[in-house]
Amino acid sequence: MADNQPKKAYKTLPSLSMQDKVCVVTGAARGLGYEFCNAFLQSGCTSLAVLDLKHDETRDVADLFAKENALDGDKKIDAIGIACDVSSEESVQAAFATIKQRFGRVDAVVASAGIVDNYSALEQVA
Numbered sequence: 062m063a064d065n066q067p068k069k070a071y072k073t074l075p076s077l078s079m080q081d082k083v084c085v086v087t088g089a090a091r092g093l094g095y096e097f098c099n100a101f102l103q104s105g106c107t108s109l110a111v112l113d114l115k116h117d118e119t120r121d122v123a124d125l126f127a128k129e130n131a132l133d134g135d136k137k138i139d140a141i142g143i144a145c146d147v148s149s150e151e152s153v154q155a156a157f158a159t160i161k162q163r164f165g166r167v168d169a170v171v172a173s174a175g176i177v178d179n180y181s182a183l184e185q186v187a
């Protein structure tokens with residue numbers, strides 16, 4: 062990037078900054094989880110774990126976040142995709158072991174994995 066390019070500006074109040082925080086999002090391959098990842102990155106997070114059921118999807122999303130949010134200078138987004146089924150304790154334990162190995166700690170977690178039933182509001186039972 063040329064020297065005259067503007068530095069990346071975060072859209073967050075300093076008191077709400079996620080700068081240098083290690084953030085973890087489950088169900089992050091799409092939907093709300095994906096947007097929570099974006100919000101963390103826009104708030105200054107540089108270490109992000111993208112968890113969802115399928116490894117190739119989490120890896121692709123993590124790679125995309127790292128590429129799209131690359132910062133100036135030597136500070137880069139370190140995003141890792143991890144296959145994790147949140148309904149399995151063993152899978153969650155393994156995912157967090159991987160995160161701890163990669164980043165050393167966890168600062169924030171959003172549990173967004175889940176199943177959405179789409180149906181008309183008129184079909185809901187009162």
Ligand SMILES: NC(=O)c1ccc[n+]([C@@H]2O[C@H](COP(=O)([O-])OP(=O)(O)OC[C@H]3O[C@@H](n4cnc5c(N)ncnc54)[C@H](O)[C@@H]3O)[C@@H](O)[C@H]2O)c1
Nearest residue numbers: 088090091092093094113114145146147148173174175176
């Ligand atoms: N979208 C809404 O308006 C809304 C409103 C209220 C609550 N919610 C809840 O928020 C959660 C996310 O909603 P969304 O709209 O992002 O859904 P979505 O279907 O777009 O995304 C959910 C993600 O979770 C993943 N997932 C599902 N089961 C998983 C498991 N066992 N382990 C790991 N990952 C798993 C899916 O693969 C998917 O990528 C759901 O629990 C939903 O019920 C959503």
